[in-house]
Amino acid sequence: MFNWKSWFRRFRPDARREERPSAPTVTAPPPAHRPSRQRIPVGWATDTGRQRNHNEDSVLVAEIWQEGYHRMPPLGLLILADGMGGHLAGEFASALAVRMVAGHILRTYWTTFSGWEHSADEPSVQELLTEAIQRAHQAVSERVPGGGTTLLCALLLGNQAYIANVGDSRAYLIAPDGWQQITRDHSVVDILVELGQMTPDEATHHPQRNVLYRAVGQKDPLEVDTFTCHIPEGGILLLCSDGLWEMVSEQEMREVITAADSLQAACDILVERANQAGGKDNISVILAAPPGP
Amino acid sequence: MDEQEKTPGPEESGASPKEGLSTRVIQGLAARAGSTRLTGVPPDVPPAQGDLGTRLTGAPSDVPPAQDDLGTRITDVDRAAAHPRPARTEGRLAEGTVLQGRYRILGILGAGGMSVVYKAQDLRFPKVMRLCAIKEMINNAPDPKVRAVMVQNFEREASILATLNHPAIPQVYDYFVEGDRAYLVTEFIPGKDLEALLNETEGFFPEVQVIQWAIQICDILTYLHTRRPQPVVFRDMKPSNIMLDEQGRVRLVDFGIAKVFQSGEKGTMIGTEGYSPPEQYRGIAEPRGDIYALGATLHHLLTKQDPRLETPFSFHQRPIHKYNPTVSVEFQEIIHRALEYDIQKRFGSAEELKRALLSLKSARGIPTTTYISVPEAVQPDAMKVIWQFACEDEVRSSPCIHGGVVYIGAYDHNLYALDAETGKFLWKYATEGGIASSPAVEEGRVFFGSTDGSLYALNADTGRLLWTYPTKGRIFSSPRVQFGHVFIGSDDHRLCAVNMVNGRVAWSTEAEGAIRSTPATGADAIYFGDEQGILYAVGVNGRLVWRFRARRAITSSPLVHKDLLYFGSHDWFVYALDLRSGWVVWRYRTDGPVVSSPAVGGNTLFIGSADGHLYALDATNGYLVWRYRTGGQVTSSPAFYQGAVYVGSVDGYVYALDAQTGQLRWRFQTNGPVVSSPRVANDIVYVGSLDHNVYALPT
Numbered sequence: 001m002f003n004w005k006s007w008f009r010r011f012r013p014d015a016r017r018e019e020r021p022s023a024p025t026v027t028a029p030p031p032a033h034r035p036s037r038q039r040i041p042v043g044w045a046t047d048t049g050r051q052r053n054h055n056e057d058s059v060l061v062a063e064i065w066q067e068g069y070h071r072m073p074p075l076g077l078l079i080l081a082d083g084m085g086g087h088l089a090g091e092f093a094s095a096l097a098v099r100m101v102a103g104h105i106l107r108t109y110w111t112t113f114s115g116w117e118h119s120a121d122e123p124s125v126q127e128l129l130t131e132a133i134q135r136a137h138q139a140v141s142e143r144v145p146g147g148g149t150t151l152l153c154a155l156l157l158g159n160q161a162y163i164a165n166v167g168d169s170r171a172y173l174i175a176p177d178g179w180q181q182i183t184r185d186h187s188v189v190d191i192l193v194e195l196g197q198m199t200p201d202e203a204t205h206h207p208q209r210n211v212l213y214r215a216v217g218q219k220d221p222l223e224v225d226t227f228t229c230h231i232p233e234g235g236i237l238l239l240c241s242d243g244l245w246e247m248v249s250e251q252e253m254r255e256v257i258t259a260a261d262s263l264q265a266a267c268d269i270l271v272e273r274a275n276q277a278g279g280k281d282n283i284s285v286i287l288a289a290p291p292g293p
Numbered sequence: 294m295d296e297q298e299k300t301p302g303p304e305e306s307g308a309s310p311k312e313g314l315s316t317r318v319i320q321g322l323a324a325r326a327g328s329t330r331l332t333g334v335p336p337d338v339p340p341a342q343g344d345l346g347t348r349l350t351g352a353p354s355d356v357p358p359a360q361d362d363l364g365t366r367i368t369d370v371d372r373a374a375a376h377p378r379p380a381r382t383e384g385r386l387a388e389g390t391v392l393q394g395r396y397r398i399l400g401i402l403g404a405g406g407m408s409v410v411y412k413a414q415d416l417r418f419p420k421v422m423r424l425c426a427i428k429e430m431i432n433n434a435p436d437p438k439v440r441a442v443m444v445q446n447f448e449r450e451a452s453i454l455a456t457l458n459h460p461a462i463p464q465v466y467d468y469f470v471e472g473d474r475a476y477l478v479t480e481f482i483p484g485k486d487l488e489a490l491l492n493e494t495e496g497f498f499p500e501v502q503v504i505q506w507a508i509q510i511c512d513i514l515t516y517l518h519t520r521r522p523q524p525v526v527f528r529d530m531k532p533s534n535i536m537l538d539e540q541g542r543v544r545l546v547d548f549g550i551a552k553v554f555q556s557g558e559k560g561t562m563i564g565t566e567g568y569s570p571p572e573q574y575r576g577i578a579e580p581r582g583d584i585y586a587l588g589a590t591l592h593h594l595l596t597k598q599d600p601r602l603e604t605p606f607s608f609h610q611r612p613i614h615k616y617n618p619t620v621s622v623e624f625q626e627i628i629h630r631a632l633e634y635d636i637q638k639r640f641g642s643a644e645e646l647k648r649a650l651l652s653l654k655s656a657r658g659i660p661t662t663t664y665i666s667v668p669e670a671v672q673p674d675a676m677k678v679i680w681q682f683a684c685e686d687e688v689r690s691s692p693c694i695h696g697g698v699v700y701i702g703a704y705d706h707n708l709y710a711l712d713a714e715t716g717k718f719l720w721k722y723a724t725e726g727g728i729a730s731s732p733a734v735e736e737g738r739v740f741f742g743s744t745d746g747s748l749y750a751l752n753a754d755t756g757r758l759l760w761t762y763p764t765k766g767r768i769f770s771s772p773r774v775q776f777g778h779v780f781i782g783s784d785d786h787r788l789c790a791v792n793m794v795n796g797r798v799a800w801s802t803e804a805e806g807a808i809r810s811t812p813a814t815g816a817d818a819i820y821f822g823d824e825q826g827i828l829y830a831v832g833v834n835g836r837l838v839w840r841f842r843a844r845r846a847i848t849s850s851p852l853v854h855k856d857l858l859y860f861g862s863h864d865w866f867v868y869a870l871d872l873r874s875g876w877v878v879w880r881y882r883t884d885g886p887v888v889s890s891p892a893v894g895g896n897t898l899f900i901g902s903a904d905g906h907l908y909a910l911d912a913t914n915g916y917l918v919w920r921y922r923t924g925g926q927v928t929s930s931p932a933f934y935q936g937a938v939y940v941g942s943v944d945g946y947v948y949a950l951d952a953q954t955g956q957l958r959w960r961f962q963t964n965g966p967v968v969s970s971p972r973v974a975n976d977i978v979y980v981g982s983l984d985h986n987v988y989a990l991p992t
Contacts, residue, residue, distance in 0.1 A: 073871075073874055116839040116840070116875070117839065120843045120862075122876070122877060124878055126878060126914060126915065158871075160872075188605050189574065195571060198571075202575070208574060213566070219602065226914050227914060228879075228914060230855040
C-alpha cells in the first residue's frame with residue numbers, strides 16, 4: 001500500500017513535529033520557543049502551449065514569513081489569471097489583474113493585518129479578496145478595453161487557504177485521502193450540468209463550453225466566489241488554467257503530482273503533458289503544500 | 294480546434310477576423326457571436342453580428358450601438374469613454390437618401406453589430422406621410438461563406454415574416470438588395486418597448502398590467518406555434534422585443550432569429566442569454582422554449598432584476614416575492630412553471646399558459662389575499678415529554694450529559710444530578726449563589742462556576758465536594774476542560790487555568806472586561822471573549838497570541854472548527870476568525886445582538902440572534918443558508934444532532950428544525966423563556982426553562 005504520509009513529507013523539507021501541548025504548571029510554563037524557518041513549498045509554471053503564439057496567462061507567487069515575539073503564520077499569495085480578448089488585450093488584462101490583486105492584498109497585509117491586534121474595523125479576508133478582485137475588474141474595464149480575464153487567487157495562512165475566483169480557472173485540493181475541486185467554473189455549461197440539463201461528457205465537448213458568464217473586466221456588477229479551505233496534513237493546493245484541466249484528466253494530474261520529485265518538477269511535467277495532449281491553450285499551474293500548523 | 298474557440302472578443306467586429314482568437318468569451322458576446330452560427334460553418338468564420346440587437350420597428354435611437362446585451366453595451370460605453378473611436382457611421386445612410394426611388398430615409402431607429410434600422414417614408418404615397426421601418430444588413434464580412442450565411446439569415450427573417458399575418462406582428466412590405474446591402478421594409482410601429490418602459494418606470498408594474506401583457510403575448514405565441522406546416526419558434530422573447538403601440542397593445546418585433554421548427558431538428562444555439570431556456574444550449578429550439586423565455590421576461594418585468602446580469606438559470610434561487618412582495622402567489626406559481634428547466638414540466642402550449650393566466654383573480658384586477666407565508670409547524674405542540682424535573686428557581690444553565698446522568702445548575706443555587714433516562718433525582722449540591730454556568734464533566738469530576746464567585750469541582754457520582762477555587766467576581770462563564778486544566782472566566786476580568794486534580798491555579802490572565810463567554814480550546818491555545826468586546830487567543834502558557842476587538846461585548850462562546858474560530862457579538866455580527874492570526878475571515882450581520890453561541894453541523898454554522906432568528910450560515914464563507922424566525926430573542930445556543938438543530942427562544946418554545954432546510958420539525962412550549970441551550974444525547978433533547986423545569990424531549 002502506498003504510503004501517502006511519507007510521500008507528502010517529501011514536499012515539506014521544513015516540516016516539524018509539533019509536540020503535544022502539555023499541561024501548564026505554575027512553576028514551569030512550557031517554553032515559548034518554536035522552530036522557525038517555516039516555508040511554503042511552491043512550484044509554478046506557465047506556458048504558451050502548442051497552438052498559440054502568445055501567452056495570455058499570468059501567474060504571481062509571493063511568500064511572507066515573519067518570526068519574532070509575535071509570530072505570524074507564514075503567508076502565501078498565489079494568483080493565476082487567464083486573459084481573453086484580441087490585440088494583446090488578453091495578456092494585458094491578466095497581467096494587470098494579477099498585479100492589482102497582489103498590490104491590494106499585500107498593501108492591506110502590511111498596513112492592517114501584519115500585527116497581532118485586530119479589530120472589527122478591518123476588512124475580513126473575504127472582503128479583502130473580493131475587494132482586490134473588484135479593483136482589478138475596474139482597472140481592466142478602464143484600461144484594457146475589450147479585454148477580460150479569469151482570476152483565481154489563493155491566500156495561504158498556515159494550512160488555511162482562502163480562495164477567491166472568477167471564471168473557469170480551477171483550484172483543487174489534493175489530500176492524501178482524496179481529490180476535490182474547490183472552485184466552480186463560471187461557465188454556462190457548468191450550470192447546465194448542475195441542473196441536470198447536460199451530462200458532464202456533453203459539457204466537455206459542448207461548442208460553448210468556453211462561454212463564461214462572469215469574467216474580470218467584463219459585465220458589471222461582478223460577483224466573486226470565495227471559499228475557505230482547510231488543507232489537511234499532506235495536502236496540496238493546485239491552481240490551474242483551463243489549458244491544463246481541459247488537456248489533462250484529473251486522474252493524470254494526480255498521478256503526475258504523486259510521482260514527481262518536487263512541486264516544481266510536477267508543474268513542469270504537467271505543462272509537458274498538456275502540450276503532448278495538443279496544448280490547445282496557454283497552460284498555467286501553481287502547486288503549494290502548506291507547512292501545517 | 295473547434296469553431297467556437299475562435300469566437301472573438303467585442304473589439305474584433307471591425308478588425309481582421311484572424312486577430313484576437315480567444316478560447317473564451319463572455320456570455321453577452323457569445324450571444325452576438327452565436328446569433329448567426331449555423332451548423333456547418335467552417336472553423337475560421339468570424340461570427341457575423343447582424344441580426345441580433347436590431348429591431349425592425351420603433352426603436353429609440355439614442356444609443357447607437359444599441360446591442361442586445363446589456364453587458365456588451367456597458368462595455369461598449371466604457372470603452373467609448375476610455376478610447377474614443379470613430380463611430381461606425383461611415384456606412385450609414387444619410388438622412389434624405391432615397392432607396393429604390395421609393396423610400397426616403399428619415400433617421401435611425403436603432404443599430405446593431407451588422408445592421409441598422411431606419412425610419413423611412415414611402416414616397417409611393419406622396420400625399421400622406423406613410424412611414425415604414427427599413428432594416429439594412431451591411432454585409433462586409435470578408436469571408437464569402439459568412440456573407441452567404443448572413444444573406445441566408447436575412448432572407449429567412451424576411452420570408453418568415455412574409456408568411457405571417459397577425460395584427461401584433463409587423464407586416465412586411467418589401468425586400469430588396471442594393472450593392473452589398475440587403476433591405477427589409479416593414480411596418481413602422483410607433484411606441485415603446487417594454488425594456489425602455491421598465492427602465493423609465495419607478496417602482497413596479499401593477500400585477501394586473503403584467504398579466505394583461507402576458508395574455509396578449511400568449512396569443513401571439515399561439516399564432517406562431519400553430520403555423521402550418523411547421524410551427525414558428527420566436528426564440529428571442531425578451532422585454533426589448535416587445536413593443537407597446539400607441540394604443541397600449543403588445544406587438545412582437547425582431548424576427549431575426551425566429552425559426553421554422555422541425556420536430557427533432559437540432560438547430561443552433563442562439564437567443565439572448567438570460568432569457569433563453571437551457572435546452573437551447575443543446576441546440577434544441579421548440580415552442581416551449583418560447584414559454585420559458587416568456588417566463589423569464591415576466592420575472593424580469595415583475596422583479597426588475599435583469600437576468601442577463603445574473604447567474605444563468607438562477608430564477609428559482611431568486612423568487613419573485615423576494616424583490617416584489619406584492620405579486621400574488623398564484624401568478625408566481627405560473628411563472629415558476631413556465632421557467633421549469635425540464636421542458637416536460639412547463640406548460641404544454643402558450644394556450645395552456647394563457648388559460649392559467651386567465652384563471653388568476655388578479656387578472657381581473659381583483660386583489661388576491663394570499664401572500665407567501667412560512668409553512669407552520671408540522672406537529673405543533675403535540676410533543677410528548679419524556680420527563681420533566683422541577684427546580685426551585687429559573688434554569689438558565691445548559692445541561693451536561695455524561696454517563697447516563699444529566700448535570701444542570703439552577704438559580705436556586707443548586708447543581709442537580711438527574712438520571713438521564715428517567716429524570717430521577719440523584720443528588721444536588723448547594724452553592725452560595727445562583728448557577729448560570731453550565732457544568733463540564735471530565736474524569737469523574739463535574740466542574741461549574743457559581744455567581745457566588747467560586748469554581749467548584751465535585752465527585753460526579755456522589756456530588757461530594759473535591760475542591761473550590763474562589764475568584765473575585767461572579768461566575769457566568771462555563772468551564773472548559775483541556776490539557777488537564779479547567780479554564781474559566783469570571784466577572785473579575787480574569788481567565789484562570791486551574792489544575793483539575795488539585796484546584797490550584799496554574800496561571801490567570803487579565804482581560805479588559807468581565808468574562809462571561811466560555812473559553813474554547815484549540816491545538817495550542819485558549820480563546821475567550823470579554824464584555825469589552827475583545828476576543829483573546831492565549832497560549833497554553835497564558836501568554837497572549839493575538840486579540841481581536843469587536844464593536845460590542847462578546848458573551849457568545851467561541852467555537853473552534855477546522856482552523857476557524859466562530860462567535861457572535863453584541864455588535865450584531867457573527868464572526869469567523871483565522872485561528873492562527875486573528876484575521877476576520879468573514880462576518881455576517883444579523884439584525885440584533887448575538888449572545889447565542891455557535892454550533893456546527895457538516896459545513897453549516899448555526900447561531901441565534903436577539904433579532905428572533907436562528908441563522909444557518911455556510912461555515913466556509915458566511916453565506917446565509919436559511920434563517921428561521923421564532924417568536925422571541927434567540928439567546929439560547931443551538932445544538933446540532935443527526936440532521937436537526939435544536940434551540941430555545943425567549944418566546945418559551947424549544948424548536949427542532951431541519952438542519953438543511955430550516956423547516957420546522959416540531960416545537961415544544963414551556964411556561965417561560967428558554968435561554969438554556971439544548972443538549973442532545975441518545976435521541977433525547979435536554980433543556981432548561983425559566984419556568985424552573987428541566988425537560989427531556991424526544992428528538
